[in-house]
Amino acid sequence: MFTEYDPLKDTMLQILDCSGNIINPKFMPDLSMAQIKEAYNWMLYARIADIKAVSYQRQGRMYTYPPNLGQEASALGSAMALGKEDWMIPAYRELAAWLYRGVTLKDVYLFWGGHEDGGKFSNAKNIIPPCVPIGSQTLHAVGIAYSLKYKKQNSIALTYIGDGGTSEGDFHEAMNYAGVWRVPLVFVCQNNQYAISTPRNKQTAAKSLAIKAIGYGLKGIQVDGNDFFAVYAAATAAAKEVRSGGMPIFIECITYRQGAHTTSDDPTRYREKEEEEIWLQRDPLKRLKAYLVQKQEWHEEEDRKLQSQYEKEIEEQFAQAERHPYPLKDVFQYMYVETPENLRKQHIEYEKFLNWKETQKWQ
Amino acid sequence: MPIITYREAIRQAIDEEMQRDESVFILGEEVAQYDGAYKVTQGLWKKYGSERVIDTPIVEAGFTGIAIGAAMAGLRPIVEWMTFNFSLLALDQVVNNAAKMLYMSGGQIKVPIVFRGPNGPAEFLSSQHSQAFQSYYAHIPGLKVVAPSTPYDAKGMLKSAIRDDNPVVFLEAELMYAWQGEVPEGEYLLPLNKADIKRQGKDITLITYSKPIKVVQEAARQLEKEGISSEIIDLRSLRPIDEETLYASVRKTNRCVVCDESWPVASVGSHVAWLISKNCFDDLDAPVELVCSEDVPMPYNHTLELAVQPSVEKVVAAARKVLYL
Ligand SMILES: Cc1ncc(C[n+]2csc(CCOP(=O)(O)OP(=O)(O)O)c2C)c(N)n1
Ligand SMILES: [Mg+2]
Numbered sequence: 001m002f003t004e005y006d007p008l009k010d011t012m013l014q015i016l017d018c019s020g021n022i023i024n025p026k027f028m029p030d031l032s033m034a035q036i037k038e039a040y041n042w043m044l045y046a047r048i049a050d051i052k053a054v055s056y057q058r059q060g061r062m063y064t065y066p067p068n069l070g071q072e073a074s075a076l077g078s079a080m081a082l083g084k085e086d087w088m089i090p091a092y093r094e095l096a097a098w099l100y101r102g103v104t105l106k107d108v109y110l111f112w113g114g115h116e117d118g119g120k121f122s123n124a125k126n127i128i129p130p131c132v133p134i135g136s137q138t139l140h141a142v143g144i145a146y147s148l149k150y151k152k153q154n155s156i157a158l159t160y161i162g163d164g165g166t167s168e169g170d171f172h173e174a175m176n177y178a179g180v181w182r183v184p185l186v187f188v189c190q191n192n193q194y195a196i197s198t199p200r201n202k203q204t205a206a207k208s209l210a211i212k213a214i215g216y217g218l219k220g221i222q223v224d225g226n227d228f229f230a231v232y233a234a235a236t237a238a239a240k241e242v243r244s245g246g247m248p249i250f251i252e253c254i255t256y257r258q259g260a261h262t263t264s265d266d267p268t269r270y271r272e273k274e275e276e277e278i279w280l281q282r283d284p285l286k287r288l289k290a291y292l293v294q295k296q297e298w299h300e301e302e303d304r305k306l307q308s309q310y311e312k313e314i315e316e317q318f319a320q321a322e323r324h325p326y327p328l329k330d331v332f333q334y335m336y337v338e339t340p341e342n343l344r345k346q347h348i349e350y351e352k353f354l355n356w357k358e359t360q361k362w363q
Numbered sequence: 364m365p366i367i368t369y370r371e372a373i374r375q376a377i378d379e380e381m382q383r384d385e386s387v388f389i390l391g392e393e394v395a396q397y398d399g400a401y402k403v404t405q406g407l408w409k410k411y412g413s414e415r416v417i418d419t420p421i422v423e424a425g426f427t428g429i430a431i432g433a434a435m436a437g438l439r440p441i442v443e444w445m446t447f448n449f450s451l452l453a454l455d456q457v458v459n460n461a462a463k464m465l466y467m468s469g470g471q472i473k474v475p476i477v478f479r480g481p482n483g484p485a486e487f488l489s490s491q492h493s494q495a496f497q498s499y500y501a502h503i504p505g506l507k508v509v510a511p512s513t514p515y516d517a518k519g520m521l522k523s524a525i526r527d528d529n530p531v532v533f534l535e536a537e538l539m540y541a542w543q544g545e546v547p548e549g550e551y552l553l554p555l556n557k558a559d560i561k562r563q564g565k566d567i568t569l570i571t572y573s574k575p576i577k578v579v580q581e582a583a584r585q586l587e588k589e590g591i592s593s594e595i596i597d598l599r600s601l602r603p604i605d606e607e608t609l610y611a612s613v614r615k616t617n618r619c620v621v622c623d624e625s626w627p628v629a630s631v632g633s634h635v636a637w638l639i640s641k642n643c644f645d646d647l648d649a650p651v652e653l654v655c656s657e658d659v660p661m662p663y664n665h666t667l668e669l670a671v672q673p674s675v676e677k678v679v680a681a682a683r684k685v686l687y688l
Contacts, residue, residue, distance in 0.1 A: 116467065119467045147433040173420075334470045335504055
């Protein structure tokens with residue numbers, strides 16, 4: 001696969017077309033119908049959770065949120081290539097991947113609602129919370145992959161980054177080291193065409209992002225990121241290769257951010273309606289659903305039923321998150337493994353201040 | 364007791380901890396085959412091999428970030444920055460990731476890592492290579508910051524730093540590597556949160572840490588000749604600061620001079636001076652004095668570079684000022 005789709009050839013791996021037909025059976029992954037349906041269900045669940053997150057934010061019940069709409073296949077297809085002992089190092093716009101990894105939606109809502117308990121991701125193994133400085137997580141991924149190799153564990157790491165992130169120094173340093181140290185790592189770039197308002201062609205003069213792999217001695221591939229099968233096929237092939245000691249692999253998923261950058265952004269200021277409509281035709285959920293419907297494995301009525309079931313489940317997860325308390329002690333208790341005396345005193349001073357607020361007396 | 368250099372003390376600490384715990388490894392520029400830019404890691408590559416003593420490409424942010432990732436996954440990396448001047452390129456990784464990961468993960472993901480190397484002014488290195496950056500790190504919640512001034516302290520504290528489950532910034536100094544001191548054979552650990560009284564006295568408290576300790580010790584000897592008895596406190600830990608030891612001393616002497624070789628604004632020294640002014644207000648017989656570097660980049664010319672740094676004369680003058688002599 002990686003020879004056939006060498007980035008220098010400037011071709012993109014696509015398996016499922018926009019009408020739900022398999023156009024590249026050679027690379028069609030070996031998945032049972034039950035597994036394909038399960039993947040569709042995850043994508044649907046992630047999509048509804050995402051749309052709801054935006055609406056909770058609009059209602060003033062949650063903070064800034066980065067919508068995932070349209071990127072579900074890139075996130076899920078890549079996450080499904082990982083085993084239980086493998087590591088996931090997120091960027092921030094791969095909700096379906098987090099959920100698949102085992103992060104509860106309640107934790108996701110807590111996380112974006114500003115609660116450090118959300119970052120515990122307590123239900124999921126081997127995943128770290130997002131690091132906001134764009135690109136910095138790719139270096140952690142190299143370190144994590146190094147530690148897996150060092151401990152002779154047969155596990156791998158997979159990290160996410162955006163198209164904009166590929167301009168950051170940290171990303172280039174990570175690619176460089178990953179090659180020099182030959183660590184078991186897969187980079188997944190969700191090229192959603194924009195970094196806030198900055199279009200992909202302003203990030204780099206390179207023909208593709210995948211081509212960047214070449215300069216560091218890695219393998220690269222460009223895949224249709226709205227095609228679940230293509231993403232899954234490339235990610236599983238990459239995972240297999242790095243697990244058996246091969247060079248790290250960089251996967252560029254060509255996708256599109258259908259929504260805003262975050263809930264505080266308005267994309268109509270910098271992109272055309274026509275462009276958005278073209279990408280709606282390529283929507284990842286529509287495509288996978290069309291495939292399932294064609295195979296007579298799915299129909300609209302089932303879809304609607306599942307949607308309303310998910311809506312209820314998701315609302316319940318949010319309700320749980322909304323009830324979660326935000327005690328002051330949390331901000332002090334997670335600073336050090338054992339809280340130092342000075343910090344303990346600061347906390348006490350703060351409680352005294354709160355008492356003063358109430359009584360107007362210093363005690 | 365054997366007498367060894369500060370450099371050897373650090374090397375022994377690293378060597379012993381690598382021997383003791385397989386998850387400890389060291390990485391940085393020139394640390395392996397070349398034995399380290401300042402020869403701190405001499406012999407370690409031969410002993411432990413390329414998997415545990417790793418030469419990195421010249422990318423400070425890169426190897427710092429990678430080490431942070433390795434720590435998240437359970438290893439105990441020691442990052443050697445060739446000097447703290449270059450640590451600025453890695454500052455984002457330290458401040459935003461190492462220091463915050465435990466907090467952001469609600470206490471789940473520890474980052475047991477040591478960042479070490481020479482900090483502070485040396486000689487003939489000029490403005491971009493001769494700077495004291497302790498205040499940058501001491502400012503950051505989530506880090507521990509230590510700056511031992513003797514081989515004994517350096518060894519015991521580095522061993523503790525390597526075993527600590529939090530990120531620790533460990534500040535050495537180029538000009539201190541050749542300093543000698545007694546270090547016992549066999550294992551000992553020193554706490555990362557305790558100041559040390561390096562000299563007992565009753566008339567004035569002189570507070571400092573790291574390389575200026577020698578300046579302050581010489582000043583104390585000169586003051587002694589005038590019949591003034593100085594107590595010298597070596598902070599050793601800059602975050603957290605062992606406040607009680609400072610206050611106990613100042614409550615006894617009622618006078619205090621702080622000596623810190625960094626710039627004056629928002630420095631560890633100015634913070635300590637404020638802490639004492641606030642918490643020992645009723646015990647002080649004079650305002651606290653701060654002896655620090657002049658607020659300028661390091662001059663290359665040797666006469667001038669010495670002139671802008673704390674000196675024995677400056678400390679003596681400040682001491683006389685708070686003693687009204
Ligand atoms: C180091 C750094 N610089 C700037 C920012 C502000 N910022 C947040 S998201 C973003 C755009 C990232 O775009 P991309 O990597 O394409 O990811 P996407 O948002 O499209 O998923 C920027 C510039 C940041 N978080 N970190
Ligand atoms: Mg983008």
